[in-house]
Structures are given as structure tokens and as C-alpha cells.
Amino acid sequence: MVPEISREFHKTTMTYFSGTGIVLSGLVSTGRHFTYCLGDYLGCVKDEVAAELIQTFTWETGVGLFPTISPSWAFHGDLVGTIHFSHSAYKSxxxxxxxxxPPDMMVASNKSSLPAGVMPDTSPDILLNFDTGTSEHTARRxxxxxxxxxxxxxxxVDFKAPPGITADSSDxxxxxxxxxxxxxxxxxGVDMGTELGIMFEYDGTFTPAVLGAPILGYQGRRLSEIRSIIMKKVEAGDVAKKFIALGAERGMPGKQxxxxxxxxxxxxxxGGTGNLAYETLRIIWKESPGPDPCDLW
Structure with a gap:
């Protein structure tokens, strides 16, 4: 549990192990991090991993090896990957x-492992599957x-609080x-106040797929059902109608x-921006001895 020992363990395994050895040591490290952080992945585990990468590979290098913790990834034979952890390395x-x-991946899940409903219903190939320099990627962007x-x-944006949210709502x-x-x-340009509950449900159901964890068939069907409800409301708006028409003008399937x-x-x-906002506020609340956290709203 001692951070210094954990980081030395990481450095040793990355120096002397390869393939399966790195994966097994990575599982040990991951178990240690979740125990040490009491399960706080975004607020603590990722910081522990970052400290290991910095000590082993250095900020100047900015690129290191990373054992896969994704069941889907490992199942398809990808045991060790490359991670760009410094800002300059990631940006480059x-x-x-x-x-x-990779055309077959959705973050840490191989798309062949995902049940129907996890990916967009009308087209399973998303922007994440196209190289930046391709004509399809450019046209979609x-x-x-x-x-x-x-x-x-x-x-x-004319920022507003959603129904039921007040300055005291910090959960x-x-x-x-x-x-x-x-x-x-x-x-x-649509008001989704009545759909926020199913959006929260959607994020909790969808998150395991991002991490490469198993998603069951009934969960995929529920994701598709929720998206259909939201899509129906979005599609009725003026922005969506003009968007679809613009796609048609360019010879693209606008509804897709x-x-x-x-x-x-x-x-x-x-999900992503929601997590970013929540974790940012949590750090401010933790580090700021000043005003009441609710005043930040």
C-alpha cells in the first residue's frame, strides 16, 4: 500500500517483464490502486497510475507501456498497449x-464483443474508427x-439550471x-428536462463498455431504447431538421x-463532460478552505 514501493514495483516490472508478465503485474497494481483509493477511479486511481508512468518513463519521454485492464481487449489478444501520458506526447x-x-474498437471494447444497441443503431462505424486524414472523417467533422x-x-449558451436543481444540489x-x-x-435547441433520468441511467449502463467490460444483451436493448426516445425529441427540433437537410445536400445520410x-x-x-465537471468541482471543494461549495454554483 506504500506509494513509493508500488511505484518501484511498476518500474521493475516494466523494465524486466513483457507480454503476459506485464499484464499479471498490472493486475496486481490495479488491485492495489483500487484498494488504496477505496474504489475512487477518477479521483485517485488515475492519479496513482499517472505517478507510476511519470517515474518509470519520465515526463520528457511522455510515452510508455500500459497493461490492458480491459477484458474485451485481452480476449482479442491485445495484452500490452502504448500510452501517451504527457500533454505534448498526447497532442503530437x-x-x-x-x-x-482501430476500425474495430470502441475505446476499450472490441465492437464484435458488444451486443446490438451499444453502438449507434443506424451505423456502427463512428468517428473514433476513422483516421484523422481520411475523407470520411473530414466530411463528418x-x-x-x-x-x-x-x-x-x-x-x-443561455445557461440554465435544469428542473429540480438548486444551488444546494452538489451531488x-x-x-x-x-x-x-x-x-x-x-x-x-431542445429541452431534455424530462429525459435527464434516463440519461443518467444510460451513462451508468454504457460506462462498462468504455472500459471493455461485458455488456449483456438486455442492456444493449435498453441503451437503444433510451437513445430512440432522445433521438425522437432531438429530431423534431429545427437544428436537427436543418442538419439532416445539410447532410442530404452534401450527399451524406443526414439522419445517420x-x-x-x-x-x-x-x-x-x-457522461464524459459530466464526469469532468463533477471531478473538477470535487477537487475545488476539497482544496478550497474558503466559501461554501454550494456558492460555486
């Missing part, structure tokens, strides 16, 4: 048109940029709902691309 990779993206006014550089669900409510208003964008908004928007 993320901005490289030739970096390449341009459609999003041109078809969604909120992505314009000068756009300003995780409240932060997520505040993010999702305003995100869908900004992106699609809108369906993909709703999928992205739930995954990276409600």
Missing part, C-alpha cells in the same frame, strides 16, 4: 493525420461544424444533469450522422 499523437485509429450552430466559435447526479440539460439545449451525434452527446457529453 492526437494531431497526427497518420496516427491511425465538417458536417458537425457547419450543421450545429453551437460549435461556432462565437456561440454563447453527482445534479452535476451530470446540469451538464446534459445545457449541452442538449446548446447542441440541438444525427444519430451518431446523439450517441456522441450521450457518451462524451452527458
Amino acid at each position: 499523437w492526437a494531431h497526427d493525420p497518420a496516427a491511425g485509429r 465538417h458536417l458537425l461544424a457547419d450543421g450545429l450552430p453551437s460549435l461556432a466559435q462565437e456561440f454563447k 453527482k447526479r445534479s452535476v451530470f444533469d446540469t451538464v446534459g440539460f445545457n449541452l442538449f439545449r446548446a447542441l440541438f 450522422r444525427l444519430d451518431e451525434m446523439v450517441w456522441i452527446a450521450l457518451f462524451a457529453g452527458y
